[in-house]
Amino acid sequence: MSDIIDSGVLQTRAAELVDMARKAGADEADAVIVRGRSRSVSVRLGKVEATEASESDDFSLRVFVGRRVASVSANPGFDLKVLAERAVAMAKASPEDPFASLADPDRLARSYPDLDLFDPAEVSTEDLAAAALEAEEAALAVAGVTNSSGAGASAGMGGLVLVTSHGFSGAYMGTRFGRSVSAIAGDGTKMERDYDYDSRLFLSHLKSAAEIGRTAGERAIARLGPRQVPTQKNVTVVFDPRMARGFAGHIAGAINGASVARKTSFLRDMMGQQVMKSGILVTDDPLIVGGSSSRPFDGEGVSGEKLSVIEDGVLQHWFLSTSTGRELGLDTNGRGVRGGPSVTPSSTNFAIEPGDIAPEDLIRSVGTGFYVTELIGQGVNMLTGEYSRGASGFWIENGELSFPVSEVTIASNLKQMFMALTLANDIDRKFGVAAPTLAIEGMTLAGT
Template identity: 45%
Template sequence: MTRTPEEISQQLLDAARLAGAEAADAIVIDGSSVSVEVRGGALEHAERSEGTDLGLRVFLGKQQAIVSSSDSRPETLTAMAERAVAMAREAPEDPFTGLAASEELTGGWDLDALELFDPSPEPSAEALMQDALAAEAAALAVSGVSQVSDAAAGYGIHRVHLAATNGFSGGYARSSRSTSCVAISGEGTGMERDYDGDSRTFQADLRDAEEIGRKAGERAVEQVGARQPATGSFPVLFDERISSSLIGHLLAASNGAAIARGASWLQDCLGEQVLPEHLSLIEDPHRPRISGSRPFDAEGLATRRRAIVENGVLTGWTLDLASARKLGMTSTGNAARGVSGPPSPSNWNLSLTQGTQSRADLLRDMGTGLLVTSMIGSTINPNTGDYSRGASGFWVENGEITHPVNECTIAGNLRDMLKRIIPANDARPYLSRVVPSVLIEGMTLAGN
């Protein structure tokens, strides 16, 4: 008889109690996925996977241990619990570990309002292949595209259930549907590549496969003839495709785990200006049909909308229970975890205030500088915020794109960079991180 994730999680808790655990929580993730890749107008690879992953965390006082498995047979659950308790007896004490108090737990949520799961029928492998073939054909139809290195489509569903001896029990199901394409232009050492893709919770929202392929092809062709730019101080416009990485650095520095370790360039910036005064960074885990939405966090606490940065001012850290206890604060309901590790702070859906100008307006006004559309590598000093990344994109002269560029490095300091950002109005509202193109003046550019 097939057991649900909820039933397995409760059986894990029962086994933990019998093995001698004083407290425990269990997470069960059950899911399936199918992916298809094509090349040269024919199927190259198809894969379907199904499985259940289990994680059990047990406590003996302030000692904890975690075990995981992909086997949900009753005898395996018993062995997991016994092994976890034995490990906990040998573990060092952690004064900040432990489950949430019962009064901290959330008890009600509206899964229907979040629309995390698409009830429409699962697509067939044939339907996925036709999407991948359509994307590949559309890319190859673009003049200048020499080949398509990857055209793929996929679908997946997973169900997660969290239960703990403090009385929490909750779960939800999530679906995803995706199409992607990577096109290559040119020949030999002059080859350039670029991509496009889309991933949605609901299949009906997915962009057309032909549009994805065509966009990948056009982007690849635009890169032909790339050369190194000049070295100096120039304005840099981060394209909307990669601008969210800048906000990602801010989120990493305001993560409670980094703050508790004393390894953050934002360490002493709580309540201070970190963005321009007219910008806010909002976290909202309750946006319908968005991949980062969830009704509760990995410790059973309610998720909620909050301003991480409000009118340019950093308002707080991103906290789970352990980091909050270390800092003498309260969890923000941002715990995330897999089956093999403890909870840690993580962010959900983010939105940066959009500007009033289009990307074209910012290009026109920047004069001479760099439009960055792709970045590789990363050297970020977590303590100082010193920033250096490899980049490619397009050179801009007198407000107009003149030619593609590559093999250059952009550098600055995040503390200063973020205070100077000028956002465009081109963010895609259906992404988990809604961040528009961003202009930063006076960055150091190292080219030829």
């Protein structure tokens, strides 16, 4: 494990690559190495179906010649000098980009914290197979579960090494462990499926395989005998936390500076304006110790800070990298993500902060409505905010979940949905996007 954790060799190689680029004629350059190691096992009906393992160290060099920029990528074993010369030649032949450059030197992280992202626990392929088999066995043991769509377990690690020509050199690495299972209940044309999964940085923090399997089985059983409901307007729709995380992802996408710069976000003209109810807070924090998407610095070497991106319902920030910020006339806020040769802004630990009502009380207050546990399709237009997706879940009557519902469509506009949110207090922050159970008033439901 120590040779995987120690990134000193990779930092040295990245520094040599940057130096070669400068000697080849680059005014500025940065080199990034994305390291990944993973193993996974999938099983079905008590038998191992697949075992996969991968290792990679992906090198990328970005060079600037004046306002011209080019990037090249390579695998280990390449010739540094040849790669640097090719990148500079490409830059000289490229059109000028008025916004591209390294981050300003005064924005670079001169020191950064240990965010406790790495678990040295050793997990063998046999351990992964045993966990997946246990999860599936627990799901099949639930009365009424008739089949399995399979189960899986995984373990991996990944990290980033970044060196720039203006003095930054840094590295970090994190681990990830996961378990999942999908269960089928019923027979023939009346079968229903549901799932459960967990993903954590630390192996000891994972839910047990037995609990994951039992939950998947119980969820599948609860969906048996679904009904359809009539088409109706002004329905209050409650999103369970699994679906609420996806809804939070729409918010994160709408405030991404790259989308704003391209004018493809329906919130592009809403900075400083009310976009949610008063009292609602949405945050993004890259420096949470042990956070699922924490990072001590971004893909440009800038250390980010916690942002209240929406505060008291008012939009306060875009997610910005250096180039995107300059295009919008703003400074980076340390949200640049290195995807190979490019840098684009993205969220980190993103959360719709919870309200002060228990989810059971929120459902009770709805009276009559629709509780969504699964969404189908990609019917979200981020340019206009139009929202229309297939859904299944449970009908709410007299403040209680009364019977399963399937084959309906829920529709509205995200602008209206953002302003109609009521939040429960049950947030789970183990994922990079977090949200509590939430209710949205005034949606249209298309059924029979």
